[in-house]
Amino acid sequence: GAGVSQTPSNKVTEKGKYVELRCDPISGHTALYWYRQSLGQGPEFLIYFQGTGAADDSGLPNDRFFAVRPEGSVSTLKIQRTERGDSAVYLCASSTLAGEVDTQYFGPGTRLTVL
């Protein structure tokens, strides 16, 4: 079946601009996660949705970052007034949250470059 998809695969923008990154989770997965990965580092948690609501947004670095999931499926990560330090690969994952073991399935990521 189809896995997690993310669009665009690459995004180049200028400092100060606004960007939106999209994630399409696996159909039926109730949980959705956003992570950010800088070069040479492991992925870093940003936010987690259970259904439509953000259950944990403790990883968002500041108020320039915001994410929504209005219908409990597709999610959009929004970054305002981008800075060069926002350059990274943004990863999305989804899971079923069935039982006590939760396997997260990751998308290929969006590589964001802020010039």
Place this chain on the structure above:
Amino acid sequence: DAKTTQPPSMDCAEGRAANLPCNHSTISGNEYVYWYRQIHSQGPQYIIHGLKNNETNEMASLIITEDRKSSTLILPHATLRDTAVYYCIVRAFFGNEKLTFGTGTRLTIIP
């Protein structure tokens, strides 16, 4: 989530078993050990998880010590496609749903 310690890099000859160690000395009784890997330019991929018993699936085996303070991921017959960064993660069940990645072990399979 408890912190894990992994060697930064390892090499393994193609066709041999790759044994990747992980220390998690502060693991709690309600925390699982998960392994993910990330092939270049792809998202992380789930490999296996365990609580206290050894586990095996089509990808790998996971050996957890009796005191649960360390574990080893075993790829029984490594191929070139197993070249990746391997992450060992400990994570509680029923809560704290995020995964906390370290820097992992970069495994290179040598032809």
